[in-house]
Amino acid sequence: xxxxxxxxxxxxxxxxADRADIGLFAWDAPTxxxxxxxxxxxxxxxxxKAMCEGPVELWPLDNLWALKIVLNRALQGGxxxxxxxxxxxxxxxxxxxxxxxxxxxDLPRLNT
Amino acid sequence: xxSVRIGAGLGFYGDSWRAVRASIERGGVRYIASDHLSELTxxxxxxxxxxxxxxxxxxxxxxxxxxxxxxxxxxxxxxxLNAGGLNxxxxxxxxxxxxxxxxxxxxxxxVTGDAVLPxxxxxxxxxxxxxxxxxxxxxxxxxxxxLFANAYLGAQPIVRALEQGADxxxxxxxxxxxxxxxxxxxxxxWQWDDWDKLALGLTVGxxxxxxxxxxxxxxxxxxxWAAIPDYAHLGYPIAEVSAAGxxxxxxAPDTGGRVCFDTLRQQLLYEVHNPHAYASPDVVLDxxxxxxxxxxxxxxxxxxxxxxxxxxxxxxxxxYHDGWMGxxxxxxxxxxxxxxxxxxxxTLKTLVAERGWPVEDMNVxxxxxxxxxxxxxxxxxxxxxxxxxLRMTIRTQDRKVADAYGRLFPWLGLSGPPYVGSMKGVQGAxxxxxxxxxxxxxxxxxAKVDVALxxx
Numbered sequence: 068x069x070x071x072x073x074x075x076x077x078x079x080x081x082x083x084a085d086r087a088d089i090g091l092f093a094w095d096a097p098t099x100x101x102x103x104x105x106x107x108x109x110x111x112x113x114x115x116k117a118m119c120e121g122p123v124e125l126w127p128l129d130n131l132w133a134l135k136i137v138l139n140r141a142l143q144g145g146x147x148x149x150x151x152x153x154x155x156x157x158x159x160x161x162x163x164x165x166x167x168x169x170x171x172x173d174l175p176r177l178n179t
Numbered sequence: 180x181x182s183v184r185i186g187a188g189l190g191f192y193g194d195s196w197r198a199v200r201a202s203i204e205r206g207g208v209r210y211i212a213s214d215h216l217s218e219l220t221x222x223x224x225x226x227x228x229x230x231x232x233x234x235x236x237x238x239x240x241x242x243x244x245x246x247x248x249x250x251x252x253x254x255x256x257x258x259x260l261n262a263g264g265l266n267x268x269x270x271x272x273x274x275x276x277x278x279x280x281x282x283x284x285x286x287x288x289x290v291t292g293d294a295v296l297p298x299x300x301x302x303x304x305x306x307x308x309x310x311x312x313x314x315x316x317x318x319x320x321x322x323x324x325x326l327f328a329n330a331y332l333g334a335q336p337i338v339r340a341l342e343q344g345a346d347x348x349x350x351x352x353x354x355x356x357x358x359x360x361x362x363x364x365x366x367x368x369w370q371w372d373d374w375d376k377l378a379l380g381l382t383v384g385x386x387x388x389x390x391x392x393x394x395x396x397x398x399x400x401x402x403x404w405a406a407i408p409d410y411a412h413l414g415y416p417i418a419e420v421s422a423a424g425x426x427x428x429x430x431a432p433d434t435g436g437r438v439c440f441d442t443l444r445q446q447l448l449y450e451v452h453n454p455h456a457y458a459s460p461d462v463v464l465d466x467x468x469x470x471x472x473x474x475x476x477x478x479x480x481x482x483x484x485x486x487x488x489x490x491x492x493x494x495x496x497x498x499y500h501d502g503w504m505g506x507x508x509x510x511x512x513x514x515x516x517x518x519x520x521x522x523x524x525x526t527l528k529t530l531v532a533e534r535g536w537p538v539e540d541m542n543v544x545x546x547x548x549x550x551x552x553x554x555x556x557x558x559x560x561x562x563x564x565x566x567x568x569l570r571m572t573i574r575t576q577d578r579k580v581a582d583a584y585g586r587l588f589p590w591l592g593l594s595g596p597p598y599v600g601s602m603k604g605v606q607g608a609x610x611x612x613x614x615x616x617x618x619x620x621x622x623x624x625x626a627k628v629d630v631a632l633x634x635x
Contacts, residue, residue: 077441079392079399081450084218084313084614090448092441117554126454128467130483131444135454143540147219147612148501150542150572151550158551160399165555 068172073164075176076102080160085145087119087138087156089163092131095175099132105168106134114166115141115159136163181422183366185359185383187415188213188260189239190390192220196243198391198415198434203247203256206417206431209366211251212358213260214388215240221352222498222612224264225327235266236349241273244347248283252346259337259358263349265327267291268631270349275635285635288340290350292628295495295619296328302619309617312494321499321615328497328615330624333460333489334380335371337361339630352496354459356384359418367422376424377462378486382469383418383426385457386446386481390415393428393446394477395436407442409435425482440473443481447471456487458494460621463487493624497615502539503608505573505584508546509591510601516567519596520545523569526595530587531573540574568601574611581608 093099121139186208215237228235240262329352393416414434546568549556
């Protein structure tokens with residue numbers, strides 16, 4: 068079934084020069100396996116096509132049930148030259164949580 | 180087993196130190212590591228210094244110390260803070276003056292040598308290109324517009340200051356985590372090539388450097404943020420680091436916030452880029468082997484850090500003038516709040532075009548609809564919003580244009596669509612800064628690093 072990430076994960080984002088830098092965290096181990104399979108750099112790049120002009124980098128961290136995701140060239144050159152309200156990319160994590168992925172219906176967070 | 184307790188100080192220039200008082204009073208900390216400098220705070224300080232040569236340091240360091248010093252002295256707590264900004268000596272003089280006025284005694288050290296803009300010719304002559312480390316662009320494209328350039332120093336000069344007996348160490352630009360790593364190395368006697376231990380110390384510094392974000396603040400989640408207790412009295416994180424190389428994270432008793440697996444791992448991955456090679460001047464950390472053990476009751480034990488040798492080159496971040504931003508904002512109420520914002524945007528675009536202004540870029544956002552979520556905003560209720568604000572910004576090289584742009588907006592109040600709000604005056608031009616990260620051989624930087632101690 069299609070599931071938005073906010074139902075099964077949590078996330079925080081910030082900036083590093085012209086990069087938006089996101090941590091995406093599964094609440095439990097089964098969900099982490101789904102995130103690792105479904106949340107690919109290509110999929111994330113499509114979700115952020117309006118703001119991310121560079122490649123998307125992604126590192127899975129099994130010890131933290133987490134994905135580290137970096138959007139290159141996504142902040143209009145950096146926070147101090149950006150024209151955006153969210154010049155620091157703090158709400159980019161919220162944007163990511165709106166992304167939908169294919170997930171099994173028996174994930175713990177979908178049954179609480 | 181020997182251990183040391185470090186408490187988080189501020190997490191940015193302008194942060195609150197209320198929670199630091201709780202950490203000193205009842206958190207058992209020996210050191211406060213206070214981070215006043217975000218990536219481009221130095222640009223603000225550079226403007227201060229241009230107006231007044233004795234300024235150029237973070238102004239919140241002094242009132243924080245004046246407020247907390249009597250308590251800190253009673254508990255034997257030392258401060259390490261990068262509030263020196265571009266002028267650590269000036270910061271020390273201001274603090275020394277305030278302490279003398281009050282009859283307080285302290286040994287105040289400064290660490291200098293991070294400011295490298297005045298040394299650019301010398302660094303280029305020594306073979307450094309100072310090219311942009313991501314894009315590879317040549318320095319020549321921005322050299323004349325560069326406002327500051329500072330190297331990220333490591334923990335070693337701070338340790339030298341502590342060895343000399345400093346109670347307060349004021350630095351300029353250092354790696355944020357070095358503010359914590361230094362007292363850990365100093366107290367626990369770790370070696371500068373014990374990479375795994377240094378990596379644990381770097382982990383601690385990284386988890387403390389954003390104050391409340393390490394203890395439940397900004398907990399990015401759909402609903403769980405609402406379960407964080409007592410934001411008003413949120414405690415800042417505290418780490419008790421043992422000589423064997425583990426750290427227990429907690430916060431002062433009877434404070435708000437939460438230290439748990441979830442809040443701590445959010446901060447662990449915050450702004451780190453590649454988590455397997457998180458570089459600092461002292462060690463390179465691989466977060467892939469870290470173990471976070473949630474013991475309940477706001478206690479998380481962190482072990483298993485893996486370190487690799489410190490890099491041969493230090494990161495330098497410069498900031499250069501990159502034009503001016505003009506800003507305008509106007510709000511409309513229901514009915515058709517969004518449609519009226521769109522009409523206002525279209526009208527303003529016409530006015531800008533007719534004036535022939537040299538506008539390089541324009542950003543149109545609808546506050547209350549898409550200014551934070553961008554293209555991922557949900558359009559379902561767009562046409563039924565109770566209210567909506569148009570925020571439209573431009574980038575131009577002409578400061579006068581950026582100023583004049585903001586003055587276009589008030590006219591809409593009487594001559595545009597109906598039911599406006601937020602007519603609260605005009606915003607002037609704001610200087611925009613480009614960021615210039617580059618790498619320099621560490622020997623070239625370290626040769627000029629100086630530690631000075633003053634008895635007050």
